[in-house]
Amino acid sequence: MEAQASSQGSAPQAQSRAEGAAGKTLSFDEIAASAKKAWDENRDGDAIALSRQGLAKRPGWDAGFWYLGTILYEQDKYREARDNLRHYLALKPKQGVGWALAGLCDYKLREYVRADEELQRAQALGLEGRLELQSSVYYYSALLLTREERYEESAAYLYHLRRKDAGLHVDVQLEIPMGLNALKYALLPEELPADRIELVRQAGAAVFARFEERHDEAKSSFAQLLKQYPDEEGLHYQYGLILLGEHVAAGAGEMEKATELSPSDSAPHISLAQYYLDLEQNDKATAQIDKALELDPASIPARLLKGQLLTVAGDTAAAIAELETTRTMSPGDSQVLWALMRAYHKAGRNLEAQRIVKELETLGENHPPGSNPSPDHMPDRKE
Amino acid sequence: MRIAMAVLSASLFAANAAPQAVPFQQLVKEAEAARQEDRLPEAIQIYQKALHQRPDWSQGWWWLGSIYYDQDLYAEARDAFTQSVRHSEKPMPAYAFLGLCEYELRDYAKARVHLTKWLADGAPGDAQLADVARFRREELLIQNGHFLEALLLLNQDVQGHGPDPARVEAMGLAWMQIKAVPEEYPAEKREMVWLAGSASAWMSAGKMDRCKEFLDRLAAHYGNQTNVHSLRGFADESLKDTSGAISEYKKELEIAPQTVEPTIQLALLLADNGQQEEAMAAASRAVSLEPANAQSQYALGRALFAGEKWAESAAAFEKAMSLAPNASKIRFQLARAYRKLGRSADAKLEDAAFETLSKKEQGGNVSANPAQLKQQLQERAR
Numbered sequence: 001m002e003a004q005a006s007s008q009g010s011a012p013q014a015q016s017r018a019e020g021a022a023g024k025t026l027s028f029d030e031i032a033a034s035a036k037k038a039w040d041e042n043r044d045g046d047a048i049a050l051s052r053q054g055l056a057k058r059p060g061w062d063a064g065f066w067y068l069g070t071i072l073y074e075q076d077k078y079r080e081a082r083d084n085l086r087h088y089l090a091l092k093p094k095q096g097v098g099w100a101l102a103g104l105c106d107y108k109l110r111e112y113v114r115a116d117e118e119l120q121r122a123q124a125l126g127l128e129g130r131l132e133l134q135s136s137v138y139y140y141s142a143l144l145l146t147r148e149e150r151y152e153e154s155a156a157y158l159y160h161l162r163r164k165d166a167g168l169h170v171d172v173q174l175e176i177p178m179g180l181n182a183l184k185y186a187l188l189p190e191e192l193p194a195d196r197i198e199l200v201r202q203a204g205a206a207v208f209a210r211f212e213e214r215h216d217e218a219k220s221s222f223a224q225l226l227k228q229y230p231d232e233e234g235l236h237y238q239y240g241l242i243l244l245g246e247h248v249a250a251g252a253g254e255m256e257k258a259t260e261l262s263p264s265d266s267a268p269h270i271s272l273a274q275y276y277l278d279l280e281q282n283d284k285a286t287a288q289i290d291k292a293l294e295l296d297p298a299s300i301p302a303r304l305l306k307g308q309l310l311t312v313a314g315d316t317a318a319a320i321a322e323l324e325t326t327r328t329m330s331p332g333d334s335q336v337l338w339a340l341m342r343a344y345h346k347a348g349r350n351l352e353a354q355r356i357v358k359e360l361e362t363l364g365e366n367h368p369p370g371s372n373p374s375p376d377h378m379p380d381r382k383e
Numbered sequence: 384m385r386i387a388m389a390v391l392s393a394s395l396f397a398a399n400a401a402p403q404a405v406p407f408q409q410l411v412k413e414a415e416a417a418r419q420e421d422r423l424p425e426a427i428q429i430y431q432k433a434l435h436q437r438p439d440w441s442q443g444w445w446w447l448g449s450i451y452y453d454q455d456l457y458a459e460a461r462d463a464f465t466q467s468v469r470h471s472e473k474p475m476p477a478y479a480f481l482g483l484c485e486y487e488l489r490d491y492a493k494a495r496v497h498l499t500k501w502l503a504d505g506a507p508g509d510a511q512l513a514d515v516a517r518f519r520r521e522e523l524l525i526q527n528g529h530f531l532e533a534l535l536l537l538n539q540d541v542q543g544h545g546p547d548p549a550r551v552e553a554m555g556l557a558w559m560q561i562k563a564v565p566e567e568y569p570a571e572k573r574e575m576v577w578l579a580g581s582a583s584a585w586m587s588a589g590k591m592d593r594c595k596e597f598l599d600r601l602a603a604h605y606g607n608q609t610n611v612h613s614l615r616g617f618a619d620e621s622l623k624d625t626s627g628a629i630s631e632y633k634k635e636l637e638i639a640p641q642t643v644e645p646t647i648q649l650a651l652l653l654a655d656n657g658q659q660e661e662a663m664a665a666a667s668r669a670v671s672l673e674p675a676n677a678q679s680q681y682a683l684g685r686a687l688f689a690g691e692k693w694a695e696s697a698a699a700f701e702k703a704m705s706l707a708p709n710a711s712k713i714r715f716q717l718a719r720a721y722r723k724l725g726r727s728a729d730a731k732l733e734d735a736a737f738e739t740l741s742k743k744e745q746g747g748n749v750s751a752n753p754a755q756l757k758q759q760l761q762e763r764a765r
């Protein structure tokens with residue numbers, strides 16, 4: 001899946017006519033105008049030659065770098081494209097689209113840490129409503145976040161891409177990226193060993209079935225997969241999420257198996273805590289969340305739940321302290337802000353609660369999905 | 384892995400300042416103003432004009448390189464930093480930035496030279512620079528096959544910062560002995576590298592339960608690959624599980640019988656465990672594989688000592704010492720052998736050498752000796 005960088009897409013047409021009329025030396029303005037025309041008309045060869053001529057005359061010509069960067073990107077010449085885009089971004093550092101293309105180039109060049117930084121920056125600056133590019137940025141961000149073991153943030157991107165109403169589309173299957181995420185394989189799809197492609201694909205499909213509320217299909221898929229792969233912790237965890245909504249003992253049993261296979265994973269404990277909190281079994285919820293925090297003190301979902309539990313228990317001072325700390329760890333996380341607002345409200349600190357409401361309003365709905373991941377640890381509940 | 388150059392103080396170059404002709408001084412002022420006001424394209428132009436007048440102005444090259452570096456324009460930054468170091472008389476962070484630019488440009492040989500030079504000059508610069516530059520050097524150590532040295536340094540990093548994806552990957556490459564930087568190793572090895580690196584990083588962070596989870600996943604999928612059981616053996620050693628470690632090293636040698644490292648480790652563990660005959664067999668095999676390896680001779684000395692063959696043991700330790708004169712542990716064992724032989728004066732000399740050398744090792748210096756590196760790594764993992 002590739003993003004279209006410019007308005008063009010076809011192959012170059014002809015050799016450069018950069019020199020223009022025979023014997024005449026073109027001015028910079030003439031070259032720039034010709035380069036733009038060539039770029040607009042998809043005459044890539046001409047546009048490249050003219051851009052290089054223009055840059056030789058005027059090294060700070062941002063459009064020249066842009067033409068070169070976008071054309072070379074579309075020609076899969078990622079290193080050259082990236083270098084030109086960097087020059088462009090040095091002159092136009094607020095251009096989100098430029099950062100997006102630089103990030104996609106760096107992904108192709110396997111400079112993953114940098115690619116992730118650039119894609120995040122692109123999202124922060126905005127992509128000018130270019131949905132195709134936004135889809136690519138979300139897709140590759142999701143892959144990179146999984147590779148960095150930031151599974152919740154990655155899942156949020158994948159769910160967002162899957163939603164039909166989001167208006168985004170990628171022409172690749174999302175099942176493998178989602179399967180990698182669900183099974184906690186910190187790999188890119190191209191790094192997945194061949195002997196597990198089918199497991200990962202089916203796991204991803206089952207997660208999407210659950211996400212799209214095709215519960216019977218999801219349940220049956222996970223049950224089938226577990227027969228084949230009983231030692232996959234992620235399968236037990238995902239199956240447990242479904243079962244918790246129907247039959248607490250069976251769901252808890254799957255979570256238990258997940259923790260046996262991966263005792264250091266906090267996710268099953270967080271899910272159980274959420275489930276017990278929903279059932280108002282606060283002692284059990286507290287025990288699970290304390291275990292989760294023991295395993296992963298920096299877990300935002302665990303800290304959020306801890307704050308919510310303290311609020312429910314009436315210890316609003318401790319809840320506010322917990323949630324304020326969590327807020328500093330995950331700025332702009334609307335779930336944390338909501339929980340904090342409720343804690344302030346319960347404590348009678350209404351002015352502070354109102355301030356949080358205003359903050360939530362300014363956050364809006366345009367922040368990237370990964371900045372506020374969906375709570376994948378939430379068990380499914382049947383009404 | 385980028386760092387903001389702006390954090391580095393202009394005072395680094397205060398000593399280089401000298402009276403200038405008026406036009407040049409004016410340019411300097413204008414360039415500084417443009418830089419501080421974030422008018423970077425303009426600042427670049429003014430610095431270039433000033434440097435045209437005074438090409439030996441090291442500080443100007445520095446700032447020019449800094450601006451380019453912050454913009455990810457590494458070729459331009461490299462050229463500017465090259466001029467900066469050429470015209471500067473004192474050690475400075477420009478060598479680190481030069482090395483970092485060369486790394487980004489995938490000119491790894493030069494990057495290694497300049498990062499090493501920066502370290503030799505006392506690693507000038509702030510903590511953020513040190514963090515990035517040291518890590519890049521560790522990656523280059525791995526690319527050059529200095530796996531143990533890299534692991535020891537990465538181990539220190541992880542103990543300082545906790546595991547992060549980049550260091551996990553580097554540790555995995557080092558443990559799996561893949562001579563490559565992360566951008567250039569085969570994608571199909573990623574899972575093995577990630578699992579090995581995660582195990583290693585969690586071991587460094589003192590989370591042995593988590594380490595074991597990754598080791599089990601590693602063995603389940605890659606148990607027939609070289610170095611996997613050596614890593615498991617190393618983890619068992621860190622947990623003082625001698626029989627587990629012996630079993631893992633034996634498995635490693637079933638896969639790669641000609642490798643000396645696990646043979647040595649096996650010999651040492653067997654000697655410690657009182658299995659003298661097996662220890663002798665393993666140590667003799669290590670010596671036959673690599674007679675000029677100090678660690679092979681050391682293992683033989685230990686096996687002979689365990690078999691109460693004092694004179695032969697001392698002879699093996701002496702050979703080991705001649706190969707690695709700065710390894711404290713060899714001197715310690717040699718002193719023990721001399722005492723058994725009644726050579727008290729020689730034993731005292733070796734004891735003194737041990738004291739001196741072990742203090743140096745505790746001082747945090749990274750040894751160039753593989754035996755010491757392994758020992759240091761083991762001790763720090765514990």
